[in-house]
Amino acid sequence: MTKNQQSRTGTSFVKGVFFLLILGLIGTVGIAQERYTLSGKVTDRLNGETLFGASVYLKGTNLGVITNEYGFYSLTAPAGKYTLIISYIGYEEESREIDLNAPKQLNFELKELSNQLDEVLIEAGEPERALLKKPEMSVAKLNIKTVKQMPVVLGEVDIIKSLQLLPGVTSNGEGSSGFHVRGGAADQNLVLLDEAIIYNTSHMLGFFSVFNADAIKDIKLYKGGIPARFGGRVSSVLDVRQKDGNNKDFGLTGGVGIISSRLAVEGPMFNENGSFLVAGRTSYAHLLLKASGEKNSISFYDLNLKSNYQLNDKNRLYVSGYFGRDLFNFDGSFKIGYGNMSGNLRWNHLFSDKLFSNLSMIYSKYDYELGFALEQFNWQSSINNYHVKYDLKYYLNDKIKLDFGLSGIYYDFDPGRIVPTSETSEVNAMTLDQKKGFESALYVNAEHTLSDALTVQYGLRYSGFNRFGGQPMMTYANDQPVVYNSTLGIYERGEELGETPYDKDETIASFGNVEPRLALAYQFSETSSVKMGFSRAAQYVHLLSSTASVTPLDVWTPSGKYIKPQLSNQYSLGYFKNFKDQIFSLEIEGYYKRVANRIDYIDGANLIGQNTIETEILNGKTRAYGLEFLLRKNEGKFTGWLAYTISKAEQQTPGGKAGGPGINDGNWYNTPYDRTHDISLTGAYQLSEKWSLGASFAFQTGRPVTYPNGQFSYEGLAIANYDDRNANRLPAYHRFDISATWKPNRKPTKRWKGEWVFGIYNLYGRKNAASISFGQNLDTGENEATRTSIFGIVPSFSYNFKF
Amino acid sequence: MKIVIKYLLICHVLMLAACQDVIDLTVPTEPARLVIEGSINWEKNTRGNEQTIKLSMSTPYFETNRTSVVTGADVKIIKNDDGTTFNFVDQGDGLYTTDVFVPEMNQSYTLEVRYEGALYVATETMTAVADIDAVNQSIENGFDKDELEVNIFFTDPLEEGNSYLFKFYRQGDLLPELAYFNDDYVNGNDISWWYEKQEDAETDKREAFAPGDIIEIELYGISKSYYDYISILIDQYWNGGGPFGVTPVGLKGNCINTSNPDKPAYGYFRLSEVVRRQYTFE
Structure with a gap:
């Protein structure tokens, strides 16, 4: 699609949005009756944590609102007497009679439902059910309490693994970082921890997620229908929010497990006008390994920090931070260290009871370092970004809520450098070109209640990207970084003509994209609704990874002269129903997603230490479509869900400017994220006051891979020849996990609360293939297929406590 | 940065070794193709007149009988600047030999193989190699600090773009080992x-070096395009389909099938200068 076409559809869309906005304004201006605004905050009674997604509504009317990320709500209604109902998952519903005869500010503190079994969900509140009225679709919201009920591997609650039990979310197999949403790649997920971009979501190559459940308040995954306030990735947004910290009382939570332990401290500050939270985790398996004489070790640690201070009724400051690191040490001769680091300063300001604002200043960094003791050099790589964003929410009237704001991210890429660690090192110092870019965005979004039954959300995001100079760019004969060698039938590097230097203030390339977002919900009965959505998104940074699974050593690269931004269009349609008195809910969604400018790698591409990535890639496109089913039981002693997805994800990579037929002769081929079937069944059962049980089953079609289709003798070796890219599949993946939680007797007056969690991962010990490699047996000379499976049956136990 | 890859492979083996097992698997099979092992090796300070080219057919991947020799082919090498032709004689066992070859450094040659009505053609250049300065042994180098290794010393020429192929063979072992190297970062x-x-x-598949072991070392000078080929071949040989390996690909050599361009021969036609050393561990 050309740039012109894009902007033309963009302008007509802008007009449409404004037309609708004006229509909405006119529709509400004419009403003469006095209206007043009710606003305030909803928090937890015991620890003062703000509640995101609590429902505040006036009984007997259609007027209601959901609290925002900071627990704030604003509701405008005609003057009169009402019963106000405030409800939130796992909390006692609160109702209050109000006489709305002037603007009012009311804060609510909700009480948790169970004071004894505080980790167990007895009754799910609104957010876990199908939300019929909200146009929000393709969203998976998980309360941390729900996550904590699921069976855990290695004694640690894992947010990423829990998400993978939802429809449309898959893993790339055990021992692999990242997750895949609706056939998308791992780098197409925007992962935010308190608004800071997290580039690597795993510790220990996927064994643990980087999110410490003790520090996390809630998790929201947007699989589609991404609101206009998010952008920069084409597949999904995972929005993870840290706890603010208890502002009423000091508290201690922690857990001791086999591989790792964790501890969190929280408490009030500034005379209960603020609070803090510090949470840390560390593994100690490496110490045990060392004691047993093992020379190699793997370890990780991370630290979450959060603090907030309420200046006055209208202003509040937040500081949050995250620091995590993984370390691999191979007998001292080779070391790997990698990790994320982020810091965020936020300022909530209330302009009026209808206008809420938040200003964030965020720094985040991902880096890794390899140390080669013998060769005497280190290899370093990093990505830094500085992010400023300003988001406003305007509760215009009872029909329209507006979100608008702007954002700017400055990226600093250091793809790699060699630092010799001694004078005698054989390796020369080297630095790959430093790359810099600026991603800007401006957005407006309206949630508009058109009638009792019909709610629409329409928004527009304009994003831009400037790739700055300060580095040379290679130019190639005929402007072809990759050339098809028709004699040999292979793609090769283009002929280099020389480097063009770019000054720091010069722009190498710039891009702009209009991203319309549209969603509507039509509730056609008390218990059911249909929803539709469309979203376009642009992605300006890309992860370079030609391996089957993402590794911590993959490098991010910005769009520029040769790599274009990825653009996605996603269409979705869904049916939502609550039944049996809302005990059950059913969600069915279909989606179709196309991504333009998705690169793939030529045969034999060399990405490590590669300064001219453009010589190793071809530009392609992907398409993904599927149907997702989610049946939940939300209440009772037994809760859980059944999720099923049938889907397809393919890529086509023609030769394009390089000439030739392209990858796999220009035919569509499976992406590594294609899973025909994906089933998961998850349940939790409250056996007694002391015992609760959890179980989950997961099944996935095997990952597309490339198998050999023949062999030949060469230089005394048997050499495999391989089939078309991703033309074969690993065997299907499935496993069954169980867990049991035992909470010993404890008096309500006793502050110390402990529980034991026993779990078995992969109960029937299936050897799921993470990969299958092919090679010659060195003794017999015969060819063999060798399966690598990461986890067999893994029992675990941990002790968790709260004080 | 091949050293990085080397280490990643080792890491992966170490981390996951405990969970690996050999399984039965059905893989696809494509029709057999001609394989040309056109390796012209000119040992430093020799005439290089005796040369052998090996022809065979490819077999299904799990086929244990790989002796599928090709006889009755017509094999010759033409020196491109003056058209001198060297005919290779069919020995009846898949080997085609000559003892009148005249190698010339940086000279371009064309290989022509006629077999069952198809003509296969490949062109390459004779590539020089640096001499091996010294060979010794140690235990503190290498990945395992308790095991013996052999060290090979040579000097990379000043001009950029030199590529190397190593072939190691310990006497008594079933298989040789190949390794590739170029002068990026170390020119x-x-x-x-x-x-x-x-x-x-x-598995007891590999045994560390022990005193008395005799190792044969060969260092070849190779062209850039052969480096591209052999580096993929070697990576895939060690880690085809492994978790940190790149997606394996069909190998495309330089022996074009002029009759049917979609079915080129497997293998490669290369001309390399080679230095050979033998080392006995003490």
Whole structure:
């Protein structure tokens, strides 16, 4: 699609949005009756944590609102007497009679439902059910309490693994970082921890997620229908929010497990006008390994920090931070260290009871370092970004809520450098070109209640990207970084003509994209609704990874002269129903997603230490479509869900400017994220006051891979020849996990609360293939297929406590 | 950055070794193709007149009988500047030989193979190699600090773009080992290359070097395009389909099938200068 076409559809869309906005304004201006605004905050009674997604509504009317990320709500209604109902998952519903005869500010503190079994969900509140009225679709919201009920591997609650039990979310197999949403790649997920971009979501190559459940308040995954306030990735947004910290009382939570332990401290500050939270985790398996004489070790640690201070009724400051690191040490001769680091300063300001604002200043960094003791050099790589964003929410009237704001991210890429660690090192110092870019965005979004039954959300995001100079760019004969060698039938590097230097203030390339977002919900009965959505998104940074699974050593690269931004269009349609008195809910969604400018790698591409990535890639496109089913039981002693997805994800990579037929002769081929079937069944059962049980089953079609289709003798070796890219599949993946939680007797007056969690991962010990490699047996000379499976049956136990 | 890859492979083996097992698997099979092992090796300070080219057919991947020799083919090499032709004589066992070959440095040659009505053609250049300065042994180098390794010392020439192929063979072993190297990051430097056999305690497939072991070392000078080919071949040989390996690909050599361009021969036609050393561990 050309740039012109894009902007033309963009302008007509802008007009449409404004037309609708004006229509909405006119529709509400004419009403003469006095209206007043009710606003305030909803928090937890015991620890003062703000509640995101609590429902505040006036009984007997259609007027209601959901609290925002900071627990704030604003509701405008005609003057009169009402019963106000405030409800939130796992909390006692609160109702209050109000006489709305002037603007009012009311804060609510909700009480948790169970004071004894505080980790167990007895009754799910609104957010876990199908939300019929909200146009929000393709969203998976998980309360941390729900996550904590699921069976855990290695004694640690894992947010990423829990998400993978939802429809449309898959893993790339055990021992692999990242997750895949609706056939998308791992780098197409925007992962935010308190608004800071997290580039690597795993510790220990996927064994643990980087999110410490003790520090996390809630998790929201947007699989589609991404609101206009998010952008920069084409597949999904995972929005993870840290706890603010208890502002009423000091508290201690922690857990001791086999591989790792964790501890969190929280408490009030500034005379209960603020609070803090510090949470840390560390593994100690490496110490045990060392004691047993093992020379190699793997370890990780991370630290979450959060603090907030309420200046006055209208202003509040937040500081949050995250620091995590993984370390691999191979007998001292080779070391790997990698990790994320982020810091965020936020300022909530209330302009009026209808206008809420938040200003964030965020720094985040991902880096890794390899140390080669013998060769005497280190290899370093990093990505830094500085992010400023300003988001406003305007509760215009009872029909329209507006979100608008702007954002700017400055990226600093250091793809790699060699630092010799001694004078005698054989390796020369080297630095790959430093790359810099600026991603800007401006957005407006309206949630508009058109009638009792019909709610629409329409928004527009304009994003831009400037790739700055300060580095040379290679130019190639005929402007072809990759050339098809028709004699040999292979793609090769283009002929280099020389480097063009770019000054720091010069722009190498710039891009702009209009991203319309549209969603509507039509509730056609008390218990059911249909929803539709469309979203376009642009992605300006890309992860370079030609391996089957993402590794911590993959490098991010910005769009520029040769790599274009990825653009996605996603269409979705869904049916939502609550039944049996809302005990059950059913969600069915279909989606179709196309991504333009998705690169793939030529045969034999060399990405490590590669300064001219453009010589190793071809530009392609992907398409993904599927149907997702989610049946939940939300209440009772037994809760859980059944999720099923049938889907397809393919890529086509023609030769394009390089000439030739392209990858796999220009035919569509499976992406590594294609899973025909994906089933998961998850349940939790409250056996007694002391015992609760959890179980989950997961099944996935095997990952597309490339198998050999023949062999030949060469230089005394048997050499495999391989089939078309991703033309074969690993065997299907499935496993069954169980867990049991035992909470010993404890008096309500006793502050110390402990529980034991026993779990078995992969109960029937299936050897799921993470990969299958092919090679010659060195003794017999015969060819063999060798399966690598990461986890067999893994029992675990941990002790968790709260004080 | 091949050293990085080398280490990643080792990491992966170490981390996951405990969970690997050999399985039965059905893989696709494509029709057999001609394989041309057109390796012209000119040992430094020799005439290089005796040369052999090997022809065979490819077999299904899990076929244990790989002796599918090709006889009755017509094999010759033409020196491109003056058209001198060297005919290779069919020995009846898949080998085609000559003893009148005249190698010339940096000279371009064309290989022509006629077999069953198809003509296969490949063109390559004779590539020089640096001499091996010294060979010694140590235990502190290499990945395992308790095992013996052999160190090979040579000097990379000042001009950029030199590529190397190593072939190691311990007498008594079933299979040789190949390794590739180029002068990216180390151009013009004194190079030391260690080669170690790591004990595989679980399978006993590999045994570390021991005093008395005799190792044959060959260092070949290779062209850039052959480097591209052999580096993929070697990576895939060690890690085809492994978790950190790149997606494996069909190997495309330089022997074009002029009758049917979609079915080129497997293998490669290359001309390399080679230095050979033998080392006995003490």
